[in-house]
Amino acid sequence: MTDLASQGVLMLLWAAAALIAALGPGGAQEDFQAAAKEYGVPESVLLGVSYLESRWDTHDWRPSVSGGYGPMHLVDVNAVPEAGPHHLGDPRGDDARPMRITTTPPATVQRDERTLQRAARLTGLPTERLRHDRAANLRGGAALLAEQQRMLGAPPSPDPIAWHEAVARYAGPSFANEVFDVMRTGVERRTDDGSLVRLPATPVPAFRTAAAPNTECPATLECEWMPAAYKRFGKDDYGNHDRLRTEREIDYIVIHDTEGSYAGIPSLVKNPKYVSWHYTIRSGDGHVAQHVLTKDVAWHAGNWDVNTRSIGIEHEGYLAQGGSWYTEAMYRSSAKLVHYLATKYDVPLDRAHIIGHDNVPGSHASSVAGMHDDPGPYWDWARFFDMMEAPIEGEPDGRSVIIKPDYDQHQPTFVGCKRKRPAKQCEPHGATSVWLHTEPRDDAPLVDDIGQRKTGASTYSVYDQSARASVGQRYAVAGASGDWTAIWYLGQKAWFRNPPSQPTAVPASGPLVTPVRDRVAVYGRAYPERSAYPRGVKFQEHAALPYTLKRGQFYSLGQTLHGSYLAASHFNPSKHVTVRGKLRYHQIQLGHRVMFVKADDVRVVG
Template sequence: MLLWAAAALLSVLASGGAQEDFQAAAKEYGVPESVLLGVSYLESRWDSHDWRPSVSGGYGPMHLVDAEAVPEAGQHHTGDPRGDDSRPMSITHPPLTMIRQDEQTLQLAARLTGLPVERLRQDRAANLRGGAALLADQQRRLGSPLSPDPLAWHEAIVRYASASFANEVFDVMRDGVERRTDDGSLVRLPATPVPALRVAPASDTECPATLECEWMPAAYKRFGKDDYGNHDRLRSKREIDYIVIHDTEGSYGGIPSLVKNPKYVSWHYTIRSVDGHVAQHVLTKDVAWHAGNWDVNTRSIGIEHEGYLAQGGTWYTEAMYRSSASLVRYLATRYDVPLDRAHIIGHDNVPGSNADSVPGMHDDPGPYWDWARFFAMMDAPIEGKTSGRSVIIKPDYDLHQPAFVGCVRKRPGKPCEPHGATTVWLHTEPRDDAPLVDDIGKRPNGASTFSVYDQSARASVGQRYALAGTSGDWTAIWYLGQKAWFRNPPSQPTAVRASGPLVTPIRDKVEVYGRAYPERSAYPRGVKFQEHAALPYTLHRGQYYSLGQTLRGSYLAASHFNPDKHVMVRGRLRYHQIQLGHRVMFVKADDVRVVS
């Protein structure tokens, strides 16, 4: 123990700067330095984020929350989230922006420290003192001494955030962390000999043992004469092909009133930003209405994350990323879902169910969701090969800061603040002043834009595309039936070579679909045939697209409140899922040739 303490002291003296601020704050308020470092790491990874608020209004390394900084809610589930032609559904009810009084930790930290709110919001040493004061206050409220033993602080951390958050803090302490923060400071948390702690999720929930999950059931209720909401219950387990990542476009405080409204929509889980707390709303065997495409709904699990896609200056906490990664890895193992970007997709990767629905499909979680970091947390890092006929998009999140506009809704032409992002812009030619490629489905009456909400000419981290050419620092991929060029200089690459199966059309004008529905002969009497509605894209000879999976057509006929009347139609028609543009889409297997 003495050797470990000496090593820790040497690391503090060697680092200076932020490390000394952590040490001073911990000493002033009697909090073990390892506890303060562990809590702060889960809140912010020790970064200041240029003193901009997080998606839940938290500032600085200790994520001190100010309700006034919570962004205005956006319109999230609009249009037809069910995406079923046989029973269209219109949603207009917006999310609510709310925050509980006990979550406003910035003001409490100001009272405990005597420091001005503004200083806590923009000074690192003050921010750390505020966090240390909050932890010490929780320990005193428990009637516990300010012990140097980190384990004695477990219950205080639980009260500070949640049980699963506290256990993650101890995991961080046990493993140890070292990183250079966004202001250049080197901070070290040496590996600390603490036990691995676990929680017991609520008995009704489907969560890994590392997460404290809450059961917050979605409404399942009739309304009107023939309709009901807000999900479909099934009698038996279903096959899962996708896990869909969403953001809420509103704060966590508004979630209970929305998910319990039978006239709204549903999703399976919500994850809170401030501490990574997880609430489950729909059993995974049941179909939630979240993706805007009925075929994807019937074969997916939807997870909402507290956040706003356009808030480039805001940030998601480490706690939320870790909870989400733990949950997705658990679900992927349970349902045998591959951990890749063909199966773990964003709402912005879900295809329109028909041509009319494509322009209104959603754009979350957007370009600021750090896919590479997310997959690394699931022990499935996004990696390429030394050679191959494909490329995987993979810029460095922190260094790659493409220009966007429209982060402020009322000023759509205003440039967004510089911020790390996961997408690359796609041009018609290998030069910066060339026009962006067009998406005739998303924007049928206009050219692609640099809006943060417009993914018409963007490719995202982890997505694999067929290589179409190179020219100097530029790389071309096949994208929506055309060659699309993006900057990929060797000094700061934005993509890596990859291998994997491709498909190429066997004739010109091959149609593309947003749903993998069965052939007409597969439908039993009494179930209406669902048309194979082609999307406004066609493929031509000589083009190549990455193959994500092959599946047979299926359709769930679920128009009754009584699940016993649901019918699952399974056909023989085979489809290939391809990465056509920013979204995944489907081609009939007989229309293309697979290139291994």
């Protein structure tokens, strides 16, 4: 055998050994055991902390949205992306009181987030190895936990309960409580590198941390009160939200990402000339800060009608720039918060009511193209709803489908993740979106969104929602051809690949609407009829969007409501006026965004 052949055989044997180690009882499990033993940390504690950080995944060693690497989410300050564009345009979306914002969040990093550099000092390992080697990454996390235990003056006890305070110092009390919840129930999963990892159920108590006064959070979630600014500036203006004297009806909970780091949030939310939202959730530990009471109206959606009927939650992160994954801690905190708010306000846990900022419609034709795109295709909606115990499921023999590709296996092509190289293809990554084509072929053009641009076609940009359908959204079936399914989308048939062997949608049932005539108008807000407005309140035009529906088309019905409008242009809440009308609207899934049609213009079927 030649030397070259021998080397080839050895390489194959090494590859096979690595695969066996990953798939067998060793692999990551042994790395956890070794790191825990080296630093005197109970293995269950190390496993619990890592699960909350990353679900034990390596994420192909790409940084998270907050610059964290590997199973222990060791944060490298140099990996935190630059801030992206956010809250530009008119976040209020009210014709009666337009607001223009040009500020973008700063991407600063707090000192206590530099965990990768600290781990390097504690272990003596180079940062590059901590950033890309699983065993080293776990050793770094174990060293950080052991350091916290030493700082408490406590010995490295084998009792997991003795480590609760150290975990709380490591990443916050709420994070520690979640870690011990995971330990108590146990978990097992195969990680993204093929390792089977087990955390057996551990007999530990349930720890609870009381939320701060004034906050509206579930009892199991630590919340901080970080109030948004509410004060006058200039002659007649004020910011950055509207206070109400009474409770309001809530129809939506809107999921956002910050496009900047959490460290910049306090200065932004306290700026009366900036915008507002109700909550922010930090990536590294799932910490929640509330800024606006839920009965009050925050300026976050870019559509005044949606603002007045929604709660906005920002998540530390970036749609695409730099980071590519959100932590388990953030998902769990968000799921608990959304479930609590949905229960409090009787908001259905479905994608017609729990929406992304990228699902909010423009208020009128001129604002459609400037609407936001976050949280984008990398937010795992299916996993999010599973955590809320409201899994996204279909029903057989329905006339519609719910989009539901397998997040990890479904890796569609995107471009534009690097702002300085917008034509460069993004790294392969699990995603929630399917591309929509004009015909059942991969090489067919993408469907066009006439409201998004005056010239040019839809693109594969990660920021372009024109030809995408997302997990949980329900659409009426318009046809089928081989492995392809067609849906009604923006007034046209749109085709997506949906093979039986690896489906990207599930059959569903539910009410649909169909136009009673050709050229039915579509709206981005459900405002009342003219006669409903009292003296002194200006009538708000029923501004049609640049889409029309024709006979024979069908769209899923999300909810039915009467038109309403909140006239809020005074610093004194007692001068606000809520206009309620008799005109009925149906909310439909027209494209990637939800929109409205007048009930008299359509017929409900199914």
